[in-house]
Amino acid sequence: MDFWEYLGSRHQQLLTDAYQHASAVFQCMVVATLLGVLIGALTYRSEWAANLATTTASTVLVIPSLAVIGLLIPVVGPGVAPTVVALTLFGLLPVVCGAIVGLRGVDPALVDAAKGIGMSRLARVARIELPLAWPPILAGIRVSTRLLTGIAAIAAYASGPGLGHEIFRGLASPGSKNATHQVLAGTLGTIALALIFDAVYVLVGRLTIPRRVRV
Numbered sequence: 001m002d003f004w005e006y007l008g009s010r011h012q013q014l015l016t017d018a019y020q021h022a023s024a025v026f027q028c029m030v031v032a033t034l035l036g037v038l039i040g041a042l043t044y045r046s047e048w049a050a051n052l053a054t055t056t057a058s059t060v061l062v063i064p065s066l067a068v069i070g071l072l073i074p075v076v077g078p079g080v081a082p083t084v085v086a087l088t089l090f091g092l093l094p095v096v097c098g099a100i101v102g103l104r105g106v107d108p109a110l111v112d113a114a115k116g117i118g119m120s121r122l123a124r125v126a127r128i129e130l131p132l133a134w135p136p137i138l139a140g141i142r143v144s145t146r147l148l149t150g151i152a153a154i155a156a157y158a159s160g161p162g163l164g165h166e167i168f169r170g171l172a173s174p175g176s177k178n179a180t181h182q183v184l185a186g187t188l189g190t191i192a193l194a195l196i197f198d199a200v201y202v203l204v205g206r207l208t209i210p211r212r213v214r215v
Contacts, residue, residue, distance in 0.1 A: 006181040014166070018189050021162030024155065025148045025197070028084055032091030032148075033141055039092070040099025040137075041125055050100050057093035065090065065151045069158045083152070083160035090151055091144040098140025102133025135209050142201045149194040153186065163189040 007014065039057075043049035060068070065086065072082035106129045114124045130137075156164030163186040170182030 003181050003184060006178055007185060010185070014163075014185060014189060017161070017163045017165055017186075018193060021149075021152055021164075021190070022193050022197075024080070024083055024087065024161050025145060025152050025193070028087035028148060029091055029141065029145050031084075031088045032144060033095050033137075035088070036092050036095025036140070036144075037099045037130070037137060039096050040103060041130070044100045044103040053096055054093065054100070057096050060089045061093060065154050066157060069154060069160075073158055078159045080160060082158045083155035083162075086155070087148050087152060091148050094140035094143040094147070095137065096140075098136040098138070098143075099133065102136035103129050105136070106132045135205075138201065138205055138209070142198060145197045145201070146194050149190060149197060153190050163193075 036057075039053050043053045068086045068089070069082050072085055076082050076085060103125075110128060110132070111124055114128050119127070152160075152162050153164035153167055155162055156168045166182045166186030166189070170176075170179040170184075170186070173179050
């Protein structure tokens, strides 16, 4: 059986795994984005607080993803839970950095003008600063999504969802005739999902970012 025949015989399962993989990444990115933007909004005015936030978030990336998932299993059990927690933690740093950079880049004159007409700080952040900081935030979200799409494949170690099942099945049976096909199918599927996510973000950027401020 060649690779294309293998894909044909397993296409239904591969599509299911791909859907679960994409769903896990998307949901974790929503949580990571909300937390990352909140952390950035709370810390960007203070150099010390911003450094603490980025250092803490970057520390997570130093720990191997497989180790993080393994350490979470005794705490939250196998399956979806350790996958969600691990992916959310790994997705924070680029979003936090994007939020801090974007908010610090907002013209202070605009903030002062909003303050002058009586807008509260929360209203200024929500209606003035965050919309203007959106391009760097979106860039951080794109980086995080690429990262999480790859890391999500490792979630199969903890019985999590996704294309990692194909990869781990192939790695667990190196002598079988389909071992290479399984690893290749899981890997190419993961790459395809990353490209699809990135294309969506490009479209979102074109729809939400004025042409004059695109980078």
